[in-house]
Amino acid sequence: MAALEVRDLHVRVGDKLILRGVDFALEAGKVHALMGPNGSGKSTLALALAGHPEYQVVRGQAFLEGQDLLGLLPHERARAGLFVAFQHPPEVEGVKLREFLRLACSERGKGFCEFQKAFPQALRRLRMEEFKGRELNVGFSGGEKKRAELLALYMLRPKVALLDEPDSGVDVDALRLIAEVITEMAAFGTAILIITHYPRLLEHVPPDEVFVLLDGKISDRGGPELAWKIGEMGFEVVRR
Amino acid sequence: MSKVAARLSKDFVERLSWEKNEPDWMREHRLRCLEIFEKLPMPRFGPDLSALDLGDLTYYARPVDPVRRWEELPEEIRRTFQALGLPEAEQKALAGLGAQVDSEEVYRSLLNELRAKGVIFTSMEKAVREFPWVQDYFMKIIPPEDNKFAALHGAVWSGGTFIWIPEGVEVEIPLQAYYRMQTEGVGQFEHTLIIAERGSSLHYIEGCSAPRYSRTSLHSGMVEIYAKEDARVRFTTIQNWSKNVYNLNNKRAWAYAGASVDWVSGSLGSKVTMLYPTTVLLGKGARTENLSFTFAQEGMWLDTGARAIHRASDTTSRLISRSVVQGRAKSVFRGLVYVASEARGARAHVECSTLLLSPEARTETIPVINAENDEVELGHEATVGRVSQEQLFYLMSRGLDESQALSLIVNGFVSPILKEIPLEYAVELRRLLEMSFEGAIA
Numbered sequence: 001m002a003a004l005e006v007r008d009l010h011v012r013v014g015d016k017l018i019l020r021g022v023d024f025a026l027e028a029g030k031v032h033a034l035m036g037p038n039g040s041g042k043s044t045l046a047l048a049l050a051g052h053p054e055y056q057v058v059r060g061q062a063f064l065e066g067q068d069l070l071g072l073l074p075h076e077r078a079r080a081g082l083f084v085a086f087q088h089p090p091e092v093e094g095v096k097l098r099e100f101l102r103l104a105c106s107e108r109g110k111g112f113c114e115f116q117k118a119f120p121q122a123l124r125r126l127r128m129e130e131f132k133g134r135e136l137n138v139g140f141s142g143g144e145k146k147r148a149e150l151l152a153l154y155m156l157r158p159k160v161a162l163l164d165e166p167d168s169g170v171d172v173d174a175l176r177l178i179a180e181v182i183t184e185m186a187a188f189g190t191a192i193l194i195i196t197h198y199p200r201l202l203e204h205v206p207p208d209e210v211f212v213l214l215d216g217k218i219s220d221r222g223g224p225e226l227a228w229k230i231g232e233m234g235f236e237v238v239r240r
Numbered sequence: 241m242s243k244v245a246a247r248l249s250k251d252f253v254e255r256l257s258w259e260k261n262e263p264d265w266m267r268e269h270r271l272r273c274l275e276i277f278e279k280l281p282m283p284r285f286g287p288d289l290s291a292l293d294l295g296d297l298t299y300y301a302r303p304v305d306p307v308r309r310w311e312e313l314p315e316e317i318r319r320t321f322q323a324l325g326l327p328e329a330e331q332k333a334l335a336g337l338g339a340q341v342d343s344e345e346v347y348r349s350l351l352n353e354l355r356a357k358g359v360i361f362t363s364m365e366k367a368v369r370e371f372p373w374v375q376d377y378f379m380k381i382i383p384p385e386d387n388k389f390a391a392l393h394g395a396v397w398s399g400g401t402f403i404w405i406p407e408g409v410e411v412e413i414p415l416q417a418y419y420r421m422q423t424e425g426v427g428q429f430e431h432t433l434i435i436a437e438r439g440s441s442l443h444y445i446e447g448c449s450a451p452r453y454s455r456t457s458l459h460s461g462m463v464e465i466y467a468k469e470d471a472r473v474r475f476t477t478i479q480n481w482s483k484n485v486y487n488l489n490n491k492r493a494w495a496y497a498g499a500s501v502d503w504v505s506g507s508l509g510s511k512v513t514m515l516y517p518t519t520v521l522l523g524k525g526a527r528t529e530n531l532s533f534t535f536a537q538e539g540m541w542l543d544t545g546a547r548a549i550h551r552a553s554d555t556t557s558r559l560i561s562r563s564v565v566q567g568r569a570k571s572v573f574r575g576l577v578y579v580a581s582e583a584r585g586a587r588a589h590v591e592c593s594t595l596l597l598s599p600e601a602r603t604e605t606i607p608v609i610n611a612e613n614d615e616v617e618l619g620h621e622a623t624v625g626r627v628s629q630e631q632l633f634y635l636m637s638r639g640l641d642e643s644q645a646l647s648l649i650v651n652g653f654v655s656p657i658l659k660e661i662p663l664e665y666a667v668e669l670r671r672l673l674e675m676s677f678e679g680a681i682a
């Protein structure tokens with residue numbers, strides 16, 4: 001059984017139909033990549049699967065380890081094991097990063113003691129020790145926000161992780177770090193989907209499968225070479 | 241006094257005074273207040289009070305007789321106090337505790353150690369009867385002419401606490417009073433008078449609650465604090481009145497040279513609240529801090545504020561407010577700072593932030609800052625924030641349900657004030673907040 005299976009997904013935002021029949025599956029412990037031009041609907045896909053109220057699923061199905069996802073509320077999807085790293089994580093004033101992760105972890109069934117140990121360890125792993133007392137994303141630079149998303153991923157250990165551009169705006173060292181963490185999470189068994197524009201990150205984390213989103217559908221799929229080709233020649237390659 | 245008296249009249253006021261066995265000065269004071277009350281208009285600003293019928297209140301009720309031990313209280317009220325954790329707090333965290341139901345005190349205790357140091361912690365009635373000098377303090381900070389509800393209070397006050405801290409005595413653990421309105425349609429008018437002599441210190445805590453009725457009730461208490469030279473007084477109120485209560489209070493302090501007075505107010509309940517704790521900084525170097533937290537929910541109008549009157553040099557005030565508004569509700573914060581011409585070197589800071597949790601929520605901040613000399617330092621900040629759909633969704637997408645997400649945001653927002661509230665109350669406040677969210681969302 002696939003960790004995540006999406007069938008014929010149609011999603012509307014406002015009165016615009018953005019996804020028009022998306023099909024794909026993610027396997028546990030494997031890394032997948034999703035590429036597509038700006039505005040093709042990659043973030044729409046991630047947010048619709050997470051249950052964002054503005055992204056309306058008008059047709060199709062999604063299953064997490066066989067469990068119907070689309071009938072669940074956003075927090076129920078998370079508790080079932082779905083994780084989305086946001087392309088643009090919002091700043092939440094007054095809420096401590098630590099307090100937020102503590103609550104989120106306890107909803108994933110992790111005890112306080114476990115958290116006490118895991119949090120400092122995760123901070124070290126992401127080289128974010130000095131963010132311990134900070135408010136959630138408040139005043140974080142673009143790259144720091146990306147690392148904080150990975151920190152949450154690392155703490156929550158989900159079954160399926162949709163990472164929306166975890167590499168945009170991050171420096172060379174952070175890119176390597178993010179790649180390591182993703183590799184580690186895949187080894188742990190998480191099914192991973194990396195949404196990205198550039199092969200740069202994928203060179204560090206070679207994907208098992210690459211999907212291309214075009215005109216509201218998965219127009220192409222293939223091995224890592226598809227990503228390299230797009231990196232070199234753009235989406236003309238797959239448009240033909 | 242019979243257990244219940246319904247109508248407000250000269251006859252009622254005289255009877256009340258007679259039953260309480262008061263000295264002449266108090267009877268005359270009450271009658272004078274009643275006359276002033278009849279002449280004064282209703283407040284000309286703030287919430288709509290037209291649904292408050294002053295002719296349809298029970299002005300005196302004594303449903304429970306005083307006891308010496310908690311176990312002697314009638315079952316229902318004993319359970320209420322137990323659920324509120326009062327007997328436990330008395331054991332663990334308090335130096336003294338008074339509890340009042342409707343118009344009269346039902347219980348009071350004070351640590352022997354404080355009694356031995358000369359601390360007086362007694363009912364207001366007893367103080368009026370036993371200490372003639374109380375006359376020099378009673379309603380001298382807030383005279384009846386000040387406003388209609390001050391005058392009404394002066395005429396019909398019943399219950400409340402008198403505290404006198406001798407020179408240099410520092411009361412390290414808080415004293416507490418709890419006010420419960422039990423009878424439907426009752427008016428509660430307790431009077432709290434605190435005199436902290438030179439160099440003494442005190443933390444006083446008030447808690448308030450009432451069961452919910454359909455009929456309107458009125459709570460109109462008065463607090464007067466005298467903080468003499470170098471004394472330190474902190475007055476904390478957490479009110480969780482039910483939504484049929486009009487909560488219209490007068491609270492004012494005089495801070496002499498070097499003294500400090502802090503007001504901490506958490507307003508979570510009531511239909512309408514009007515509450516503007518005021519400190520008059522009378523002596524050089526006096527300080528005041530006013531921390532207010534309000535949580536206005538569906539149908540409520542919480543009109544609060546803080547006033548600092550600087551009348552001497554080098555005085556300092558800090559007025560900080562955090563309001564959260566949910567549903568069709570309104571919060572107003574009136575921050576008033578007045579600096580007299582002689583108050584050179586005064587410093588004042590007013591800061592109010594509001595968090596709106598729904599599109600229908602309303603808020604207003606009305607700062608009035610008025611300085612009569614130039615050698616002052618004044619700061620003012622006001623912010624209004626909304627919890628965005630994006631923030632909520634972000635938190636929920638990590639596994640928090642809507643009420644967890646909201647209360648996390650709200651807790652973060654009010655934490656600068658919660659920090660200042662005694663631990664047991666901060667815990668209680670958080671619990672009340674969470675319960676409100678669950679209720680509001682369900």
Ligand SMILES: Nc1ncnc2c1ncn2[C@@H]1O[C@H](COP(=O)(O)OP(=O)(O)OP(=O)(O)O)[C@@H](O)[C@H]1O
Nearest residue numbers: 013014018036037038039040041042043044045054
């Ligand atoms: N709330 C919205 N209201 C209207 N249009 C929207 C909304 N959200 C997204 N869209 C539109 O939907 C389309 C898909 O957007 P989406 O963010 O999913 O693209 P994307 O593939 O993630 O692009 P990028 O690579 O730039 O991140 C775009 O045309 C965008 O303008």
Ligand SMILES: [Mg+2]
Nearest residue numbers: 042043044087
């Ligand atoms: Mg995007």
